[in-house]
Amino acid sequence: xxxxxxxxxxPPASEPHQAxxxxxxxxxxxxxxxxxxxxxxxxxxxxxxxxAPGTDVLDVGCGTGIVARQLRxxxxxxxxxxxxxxxxxxxxxxxLRVDVAxxxxxxxxxxxxxxxxxxxxxxxxxxxxxxxxxxxVLRPEGRLxxxxxxDQPPPELAEAFSEVYRRILPDSLAARRPPxxxxxxxxxxxxxxxxxxxxxxxxxxxxxxxDWQRSxxxxxxxxxxxxxxxxxxxxxxxxxxxxxxxxxxxDTLGGEFTMPYAAVAVTARRTDAS
Numbered sequence: 001x002x003x004x005x006x007x008x009x010x011p012p013a014s015e016p017h018q019a020x021x022x023x024x025x026x027x028x029x030x031x032x033x034x035x036x037x038x039x040x041x042x043x044x045x046x047x048x049x050x051x052a053p054g055t056d057v058l059d060v061g062c063g064t065g066i067v068a069r070q071l072r073x074x075x076x077x078x079x080x081x082x083x084x085x086x087x088x089x090x091x092x093x094x095x096l097r098v099d100v101a102x103x104x105x106x107x108x109x110x111x112x113x114x115x116x117x118x119x120x121x122x123x124x125x126x127x128x129x130x131x132x133x134x135x136x137v138l139r140p141e142g143r144l145x146x147x148x149x150x151d152q153p154p155p156e157l158a159e160a161f162s163e164v165y166r167r168i169l170p171d172s173l174a175a176r177r178p179p180x181x182x183x184x185x186x187x188x189x190x191x192x193x194x195x196x197x198x199x200x201x202x203x204x205x206x207x208x209x210x211d212w213q214r215s216x217x218x219x220x221x222x223x224x225x226x227x228x229x230x231x232x233x234x235x236x237x238x239x240x241x242x243x244x245x246x247x248x249x250x251d252t253l254g255g256e257f258t259m260p261y262a263a264v265a266v267t268a269r270r271t272d273a274s
Contacts (some may be wrong), residue, residue: 025232026063027086034064034090036224038149040119044069044210044263049074051142051267054114060103060130060146061121065091071117072096079113081106104129108137115143122266123188123270127195135201138270144202146192147265148185157249157257164245168238172230185264190265202268210263218250221257 006067017150026033048071049055055076059068062080064087071078080098088098099106103125116134117126134144152162165175193205216224222243225231231239250257 001232016098016272024084025229026227027084027234029227030064030087030090032223033227034066036220036227037063037066037120038214038224038261039066040070040147040149041210041212041263042155044147044208044265045070045074047208048115048117048143048145048265048267049076051145051269052115053139053141054111057115057117058113058137060116060118060134061124062091062096062098063087065094065096065098067117067119068096069094076115079111103133106133112139112141113142115145117144118146120148122148122192127191130204131195131199135199135270140270142270143267144196144270145164145208145265145267147208147267148188150185150262150264152260152262154260157253160249160252161246164242164249167263168241168245169230169234174230189220189264189266192215193268199272203271205266208265210265211260212263213258213260215256215258216250217256218247221250221259222247245252 022158026179037173049121057076057078058070059065059078059080060073061080062068062082063084065080068078068080068091078096080091080096081103082091082098083100083102088100091098101107111238116138122130131144138144162175163179165172189207193209196202196205225243225246226239231242234242
């Protein structure tokens with residue numbers, strides 16, 4: 001599910017990375033976040049690992065360590081950077097090394113890496129500063145891979161969900177999302193790719209896509225929604241209203257449904273060692 005700001009809780013920032021109140025709102029319930037957020041397809045994780053020249057990986061905006069644990073299971077040594085102390089603490093308790101900082105302000109202390117990754121977080125990073133910092137810490141031939149899980153509900157389900165948001169949160173991105181939109185992250189991926197080109201230290205960015213799906217019960221999907229951007233900032237009564245409305249839609253489907261996903265990635269190889 002897209003995690004850009006979806007609620008009208010304060011005036012929107014001109015760029016996602018400027019919306020720090022949203023970017024640092026996910027740590028309100030790290031246990032739920034870790035439990036409810038979808039993982040990434042093994043095919044994508046393995047392709048990133050294979051494309052990197054080694055196994056030292058930096059995970060930008062590592063959160064509770066969802067991506068880091070998948071990479072660790074694939075044989076990588078992972079260091080995380082996370083601006084929210086609550087999320088970092090959760091990840092550390094699961095054996096991960098995490099520095100608390102925004103990526104733009106993070107001090108690598110002369111460390112370098114074979115890969116820099118960001119799962120569902122690169123839109124919270126200034127594109128130009130992020131590309132420059134990634135180039136700084138990547139070893140020659142190192143791989144940058146930034147990626148997102150994009151939910152792709154069937155048109156009828158997308159329209160039913162959107163109707164709930166239009167009724168309760170009419171100014172939200174979820175209310176304005178076209179039912180047939182196949183790639184709501186297209187503009188975000190293009191912005192990331194442009195910043196990599198402008199950095200002058202990467203080869204031509206590639207777009208990768210991995211289609212997969214997951215079945216959800218009513219309670220599992222509502223658990224997930226409670227961790228998404230914008231909804232994390234809603235007052236409890238308004239959040240309950242949204243969840244009740246979405247839950248009613250799922251009830252009409254028999255209390256469960258299958259959500260198609262596309263894991264989309266922008267990736268490039270570090271070429272300039274200077």
